[in-house]
Amino acid sequence: MRAITRRLAALTALRGPLLLTFVGVVLLSLGVAYLGIHLYRTVEGLPPWVYYLTAQFMPHTWRGVLLFAVGLGTLIAGIWSLSGVVVIPLNREDTNPDGELVLGYQRSQPKPRITVLSGGAGMLVLASLGEAIERLTCVVPVQDPVEYYYRASGLFNFQHVYYVVPTPTPLQVRAELDDGTDLDIRQVAMSNSSARQHVARLYLPPAGVDPAAAQLTRLANEAIRDADAIVLGPGSLFESILPNFLIASFRTAVLQSPARKIYICNLMTEPGRTTGFRVADHIRAIKRYAGFTPDYVLVNAQRIEPEITRLYEAANQSPVYLDLDDYEETALNTDDPLGQRRLIVEGSVVIEADLAASVIQYTASLANPTESRAVRVLRHDGQKLTAAILELIRRT
Numbered sequence: 001m002r003a004i005t006r007r008l009a010a011l012t013a014l015r016g017p018l019l020l021t022f023v024g025v026v027l028l029s030l031g032v033a034y035l036g037i038h039l040y041r042t043v044e045g046l047p048p049w050v051y052y053l054t055a056q057f058m059p060h061t062w063r064g065v066l067l068f069a070v071g072l073g074t075l076i077a078g079i080w081s082l083s084g085v086v087v088i089p090l091n092r093e094d095t096n097p098d099g100e101l102v103l104g105y106q107r108s109q110p111k112p113r114i115t116v117l118s119g120g121a122g123m124l125v126l127a128s129l130g131e132a133i134e135r136l137t138c139v140v141p142v143q144d145p146v147e148y149y150y151r152a153s154g155l156f157n158f159q160h161v162y163y164v165v166p167t168p169t170p171l172q173v174r175a176e177l178d179d180g181t182d183l184d185i186r187q188v189a190m191s192n193s194s195a196r197q198h199v200a201r202l203y204l205p206p207a208g209v210d211p212a213a214a215q216l217t218r219l220a221n222e223a224i225r226d227a228d229a230i231v232l233g234p235g236s237l238f239e240s241i242l243p244n245f246l247i248a249s250f251r252t253a254v255l256q257s258p259a260r261k262i263y264i265c266n267l268m269t270e271p272g273r274t275t276g277f278r279v280a281d282h283i284r285a286i287k288r289y290a291g292f293t294p295d296y297v298l299v300n301a302q303r304i305e306p307e308i309t310r311l312y313e314a315a316n317q318s319p320v321y322l323d324l325d326d327y328e329e330t331a332l333n334t335d336d337p338l339g340q341r342r343l344i345v346e347g348s349v350v351i352e353a354d355l356a357a358s359v360i361q362y363t364a365s366l367a368n369p370t371e372s373r374a375v376r377v378l379r380h381d382g383q384k385l386t387a388a389i390l391e392l393i394r395r396t
Contacts, residue, residue: 018079029071112228112393115139115259119240120148122233122264123163125382130160132390137162137223141243142250143173143185164219166244171214173243176201177272185239188272195271195316199238202289204246216249224253229393232294233264234380237282238273245290255291260396262389263294263348267356267378268317279322283346293347295396298388300380301352308358308376322350353388357381 036054055063111134116126123138130136140146140163149163173185177197185202188194204211224230232241245251254261263286269277277285279299287293299322312318322343343350361377 022075110134112390113137113226114229114231114389114393115223115227116231117241117244118231118233118235119144122235122240122380123149124156125234125380126231126385126389127156127158127161128382129386129389130158132386133160135160135162137164137219137227139164139166139220139223139244141173141240142166142171142247143243145170162223164223165217166220166247166250167214168217171247172205173246174203174205175199175238175273176203185243189236189239189270191272196275197272198275198277199273202238202242202246211246211248214247214249216247216253220250221253224250224257224259227257227259229260229262229389230254230257231262231264231389232286234266234385236270236273237266237277237285238270242285242289251289251291260296260393261292261294262392263297264355264380264385265297265299266320267300267380268312268319271316274320275316277320279320279350280345282320283348287346295349296392297345297348297350298355298385298392299350299352300355302354302356304378305358305376308378311375311377322352351388351392353384355380355384355388357384 051057055066058066111132113135114129114133114137116123116136116138118126118138119141123140126136136158138149138161140149142165146163146165174182175185175188176182176199177188177194178200179194179197181191181194181197183191183194188199235241245254263283265279265282266274269275274282279297283293283297299320304319309319322345343352356378358376359379360374
């Protein structure tokens with residue numbers, strides 16, 4: 001029903017012309033009917049097919065009902081067809097030297113609804129999307145309290161941005177690393193001894209809620225059901241994106257949603273979580289826990305400055321690039337409507353684009369908190385991501 005309403009919304013700007021046209025058609029039909037009756041009564045020797053064409057064999061009441069039903073069906077079909085091709089004039093320029101009137105047109109389309117699965121930092125990056133869409137709903141990680149996101153929303157005064165929780169109460173999420181270490185997922189990033197490891201298994205502990213029994217909140221279910229696109233990231237793969245998929249009802253809702261699934265791949269590997277991961281490894285992790293491969297994966301194609309690379313290497317982090325030599329299943333995709341490099345990796349269309357920017361960040365020393373130094377770090381650029389996501393939704 002929502003899809004039908006949104007398509008017919010394209011005709012909103014044409015209410016006046018359509019009403020005027022309808023009145024004109026009714027008056028024209030009455031005129032034709034009166035002329036037809038006059039000819040039928042006054043002209044002799046009409047061919048037999050006229051008798052059947054005008055349904056003279058039926059009572060007047062049934063004749064009217066039949067014509068009304070056929071006319072109404074034809075009118076509905078015409079309006080539906082018109083809603084699929086209508087264009088609305090955006091502006092009118094002055095007449096050019098050749099005497100032609102130049103008009104700008106754009107297909108009338110409702111603004112999309114986007115649901116984001118990410119943590120606090122990633123949602124702040126995408127918050128600017130709210131200005132260009134109808135609604136941006138952020139489903140927070142199941143282990144995080146929603147109050148943090150509400151405070152951030154109020155602080156930055158985001159437009160059309162809403163936050164919802166996947167379950168009524170937060171759940172504990174644990175991670176088992178490849179060396180057997182078992183930690184709360186929020187403690188992995190703070191464990192220096194595990195910096196060179198990666199997550200081998202993500203799970204909800206037995207003491208928590210049964211994943212099969214955990215109920216999805218109504219607001220989260222509606223956000224997934226009504227979304228035109230579901231964006232995973234940007235954010236920590238195992239801490240911000242995948243935990244919600246441990247809940248069976250959440251995973252089912254996303255699988256059943258017809259929305260486009262878009263994954264924003266990390267710029268850098270995460271110590272203790274995705275150490276050594278390539279683009280394909282991220283996609284495999286999503287398929288393992290979410291049960292699907294994203295329709296599109298956005299990967300940063302910008303080469304990183306050596307100074308920034310060295311800084312991240314000291315923290316056991318490396319850039320997440322798409323290396324074609326690593327994957328036999330990667331094939332070149334010649335269809336390129338976005339004007340970017342498009343490849344097939346693990347069943348997902350991977351698009352390389354400039355999505356990041358280096359920024360100055362001040363860090364304090366643990367030994368002396370009063371001292372701080374400026375370092376250049378790499379972050380996803382909100383404006384670049386917004387443009388890429390909107391263009392992807394528009395083209396697909």
